[in-house]
Amino acid sequence: MGDHRPRERVAPESKPPSPHFGTWARLLLAVLFLYVFLVGIKALERGIGALGAGFVEDVFATVAHPLAGLAAGVLATVLVQSSSVTTSTIVGLVGAGVLGIETAVPMVMGANIGTTITGTLAALGHVRQNAFFRRAFAAATVHDYFNILAVIALFPLEVLFGAVSRIAIAMASLFDGLLPGVSDDPGPVKRAIESPVDAISGALESLGWERAAGSILIGFGVALIFLSLWQVTTQMRWVVSGQIEAAINRILGKGAGAGAMLIGLLLTVAVQSSSITTSMLVPLAAAGVLTITTVYPVALGANVGTTITALLASVAADNPDAFVVAIAHTTFNLLGILIFYPIPILRRTPVAIAEWAAEVGARRRGLIAVYIIGMFFVLPIVILFIT
Amino acid sequence: MFSLFRDAQQLENVETQLVGMLETCSRMFELAVGALMRTSDPAAVADEIFALDKELNRTEREIRRELLVHGSVWGAEVDYGLMLAYMSVAKDVERVGDYCKNLWNLADLGVDFSAGPDQAEIQEHFRRVAELVVITTEVFRDQKESAVHQLIPEIENDEKHYDDLMAEFIRSDQPGTFAAPRAILYRYIKRISAHLSNLLTSLVMPVDRLDFYKKSKAIDSE
Numbered sequence: 001m002g003d004h005r006p007r008e009r010v011a012p013e014s015k016p017p018s019p020h021f022g023t024w025a026r027l028l029l030a031v032l033f034l035y036v037f038l039v040g041i042k043a044l045e046r047g048i049g050a051l052g053a054g055f056v057e058d059v060f061a062t063v064a065h066p067l068a069g070l071a072a073g074v075l076a077t078v079l080v081q082s083s084s085v086t087t088s089t090i091v092g093l094v095g096a097g098v099l100g101i102e103t104a105v106p107m108v109m110g111a112n113i114g115t116t117i118t119g120t121l122a123a124l125g126h127v128r129q130n131a132f133f134r135r136a137f138a139a140a141t142v143h144d145y146f147n148i149l150a151v152i153a154l155f156p157l158e159v160l161f162g163a164v165s166r167i168a169i170a171m172a173s174l175f176d177g178l179l180p181g182v183s184d185d186p187g188p189v190k191r192a193i194e195s196p197v198d199a200i201s202g203a204l205e206s207l208g209w210e211r212a213a214g215s216i217l218i219g220f221g222v223a224l225i226f227l228s229l230w231q232v233t234t235q236m237r238w239v240v241s242g243q244i245e246a247a248i249n250r251i252l253g254k255g256a257g258a259g260a261m262l263i264g265l266l267l268t269v270a271v272q273s274s275s276i277t278t279s280m281l282v283p284l285a286a287a288g289v290l291t292i293t294t295v296y297p298v299a300l301g302a303n304v305g306t307t308i309t310a311l312l313a314s315v316a317a318d319n320p321d322a323f324v325v326a327i328a329h330t331t332f333n334l335l336g337i338l339i340f341y342p343i344p345i346l347r348r349t350p351v352a353i354a355e356w357a358a359e360v361g362a363r364r365r366g367l368i369a370v371y372i373i374g375m376f377f378v379l380p381i382v383i384l385f386i387t
Numbered sequence: 388m389f390s391l392f393r394d395a396q397q398l399e400n401v402e403t404q405l406v407g408m409l410e411t412c413s414r415m416f417e418l419a420v421g422a423l424m425r426t427s428d429p430a431a432v433a434d435e436i437f438a439l440d441k442e443l444n445r446t447e448r449e450i451r452r453e454l455l456v457h458g459s460v461w462g463a464e465v466d467y468g469l470m471l472a473y474m475s476v477a478k479d480v481e482r483v484g485d486y487c488k489n490l491w492n493l494a495d496l497g498v499d500f501s502a503g504p505d506q507a508e509i510q511e512h513f514r515r516v517a518e519l520v521v522i523t524t525e526v527f528r529d530q531k532e533s534a535v536h537q538l539i540p541e542i543e544n545d546e547k548h549y550d551d552l553m554a555e556f557i558r559s560d561q562p563g564t565f566a567a568p569r570a571i572l573y574r575y576i577k578r579i580s581a582h583l584s585n586l587l588t589s590l591v592m593p594v595d596r597l598d599f600y601k602k603s604k605a606i607d608s609e
Contacts, residue, residue: 284459
């Protein structure tokens with residue numbers, strides 16, 4: 001509201017018509033863009049397939065080391081500011097056979113770390129006032145530290161024993177024959193996803209662009225993934241904002257716990273973005289209305305909720321491993337909660353680190369830049385170089 | 388189904404809470420007047436008046452939180468002007484409640500207006516303020532902008548009258564036990580009227596002019 005005036009008031013008897021039409025239209029748009037998203041995944045998969053085995057081997061060699069996969073996951077998510085884009089692209093790459101499960105799972109773990117940068121950057125908006133900043137930074141980075149600790153706990157187990165992958169494979173087997181992505185029969189959903197990609201491939205071939213078709217399809221697929229996820233998030237945020245508002249007010253009334261976690265999960269599933277959920281809480285934490293102990297379970301719920309995007313992406317993939325990787329994303333986040341949340345001393349660890357970091361950061365602002373640049377850019381790049 | 392979705396944006400809950408706060412003020416004023424005019428024992432209504440005051444304070448805090456949540460969730464779509472206006476209105480209503488409690492405090496300290504020579508005049512002032520709280524509640528609830536332009540000048544006249552009465556008692560030669568409670572009484576009811584007038588400005592004035600009524604600067608006169 002640029003003119004800083006109260007909104008135009010209307011007498012109750014002359015209230016404007018209900019906005020339900022707009023809501024339905026946006027919901028329809030969200031569904032449409034969800035379809036576009038799946039088409040994007042399929043185009044990516046088809047494009048990579050068209051580039052041939054040499055390309056696949058090159059990509060695989062780059063991230064073959066699990067640490068490199070982890071670092072690539074962090075860096076890619078930081079750069080696109082969306083773990084949904086990264087994880088669904090990973091699912092697309094697995095679907096195309098470029099990545100195996102053992103390479104993709106560390107990347108998904110990295111995406112979990114990378115996605116926390118959005119909330120951390122949102123906290124910087126409160127840098128003017130020390131008390132506000134301390135609260136905002138602690139609330140934002142509790143998500144960072146939880147995800148980092150979860151990776152510290154689970155990454156070695158995954159590398160040594162395939163802990164996350166094995167559980168994911170077992171869980172995925174429960175869906176054998178039920179989902180389009182893991183079923184032999186393509187079914188109507190898959191056919192609907194494949195048709196536009198077939199049409200584009202056919203058009204490229206008829207133009208005589210067979211050699212460039214792979215690259216064009218990859219570019220087209222990535223663009224569609226970006227555009228569609230952005231649109232799904234935008235439309236769904238509009239549709240469910242009232243619900244989000246009511247849910248946050250409920251959190252305020254009832255405080256931390258499983259309820260807050262469930263709200264974080266549901267909100268993130270609705271808007272398809274954990275960054276939206278967690279970033280919305282940062283100003284409330286800065287103002288002191290939400291405490292770090294309330295924000296924390298919401299962020300954990302958001303961690304699980306955001307895995308819905310990769311699960312959806314796996315619907316478009318031909319390779320059943322894509323579904324396994326999507327399930328591995330969910331499994332990793334659930335295991336993180338099971339390891340850290342039930343035991344009080346472990347549960348408090350990310351909170352204690354975040355509060356300490358906020359205290360230090362409030363006193364020495366330069367260290368915040370060191371943390372953000374070091375954690376999200378320098379360290380992943382160094383790891384990529386070394387490995 | 389979609390009443391679940393978009394309606395929260397309308398800030399209807401906050402509006403309902405503000406109207407509820409005004410109704411609470413109305414009850415608090417009634418209790419305070421009853422105690423001052425000795426139609427009820429001040430001690431007998433103490434619990435209720437303190438409970439209502441706590442309820443007002445709690446609702447004000449709730450409104451602040453809800454407005455903050457609203458701003459965080461809706462981001463750029465937020466009607467910041469309305470949010471700031473409601474923040475200001477909640478403070479005004481909470482202050483009205485405080486002055487009602489202060490009036491009751493006078494009665495609790497032994498002030499009794501039921502036996503004085505000016506009993507009828509004071510009773511008339513009480514009637515006028517009680518009526519004003521009710522009218523303000525209706526005008527705010529139904530967003531009757533035209534009524535605001537009529538009401539605020541009337542309230543301003545009342546305020547001036549209360550100021551004159553207060554000054555008269557401050558300067559009077561009458562015993563302190565007679566003059567002081569009356570000076571304080573007129574100060575308090577003047578402040579109640581002023582806060583009601585302030586909250587009414589949220590219906591017609593731009594946000595930067597909240598509490599500063601001037602008909603020519605009102606939104607609907609431009």
